[in-house]
Amino acid sequence: MSLIPQFSDVKAVYFDLDDTLCAYWDAAKYGLRRAxxxxxEHGYTEEQLLAQWSIAFREFVETIGKTHWYEKYLTSGEITRAELMRRTLERLGIYDDELAYRLSHTYHVERQAALILFDEALPVIKVLAPDYHLGLITNGPADIQRQEIEKLQIAEYFPHVFIEGEMGFGKPNPKVFELAQESVGVEPHEILFVGNSYKHDFLPALEAGWRTAWIRRDSDVAPSSRTGKPEEKPEDGPEPDITIYSLNDLIA
Ligand SMILES: [Mg+2]
Known part of the structure; x- marks a missing residue:
């Protein structure tokens, strides 16, 4: 079996990891609730904590790239995760670094334990692996992304792995796509990128001259989401080669 006919000249397939191959936001929501x-001891309900965490998360994500926190975030998820919990508690008038650390630790352990591949992901990867160069391009801290790959037991299928934390920069930086192309040694139009983020996956892949599949899933809603809905395509934004709702839609 191979990719659908419209991708007949494709020789390499790169996948995003979180919410493309595995249900990251579902695992994150579960981990937060457990924590x-x-x-x-914080004396608030789960909903109250989650609401404050969401505000702290949005503020943190908006500025992290421009602050000293980014350098820390690249190598280890722990420092910024604990800082986020500290800020969550602070918003409720609780100044307790030790509690913040324990919340952060439980969140991490439970999230990693709950992380699973989407049902169709492994069968699709196995179908493609013998005939295509396969790779991963994923944003996030080096240690966390490596732990995810290990937990999901998919390393053997992906000889080409590009992680934000290991490179020091991530999607949508065009350098990521240049390095990934060099690694597989084929022309840009012979590479297909499959990702869930319109801005971080699809747009930069299109810029790089790659073929594109935008995967949209109902579960792709961050705990901090304001709308409670997956990312929308901007009205006048370019169209991916294909918009899919399951990885099975890639297979002929
Ligand atoms: Mg993703």
Whole structure:
């Protein structure tokens, strides 16, 4: 079996990881709820904590690239994750670094334990692996992304792995796509990128001259989401080669 006919000249397929191959936001939501419930000393409900965490998360994500936190975030998820919990508690008038650390630790452990591949991901990867160069391009801290790949047991299928934390820069930086192209040694139009983020996956891949599949899933909603809905395509934004709702849609 191979890719659908419209991708007949494709020789390499890169996948995004979180919410493309695995249900990251579902795992994150579960981990947060466990953390807030397992350490009730904060005296607030799970919903109250989640609401404050969401605000702290949005503020942090908006500025992290421009602050000293980015350097820390690249190598280890722990420091910024604990800082986010500290800020969450601070928003409720709680100044307790030790509690913030315990919340952060439980969140991490439970999130990693709950992380699973989407049902169709492994069968699709196995179908493609013998005939295509396969790779991963994923944003996030080096240690966390490596742990995810290990937990999901998919390393053997992906000889080409590009992680933001290891490179020091991530999607949508065009350098990421240049390095990934060099690694597989084929022309840009012979590479297909499959990702869930319109801005961080699809747009830069299109810029790089790659073929594109935008995967949209109902579960692709961050705990900090304001709308409760997956990312929308901007009205006048370019169209991906294909918009899919399951990885099975890539297979002929
Ligand atoms: Mg993703």
């Amino acid at each position: 807030f419930n397992d350490h009730p």
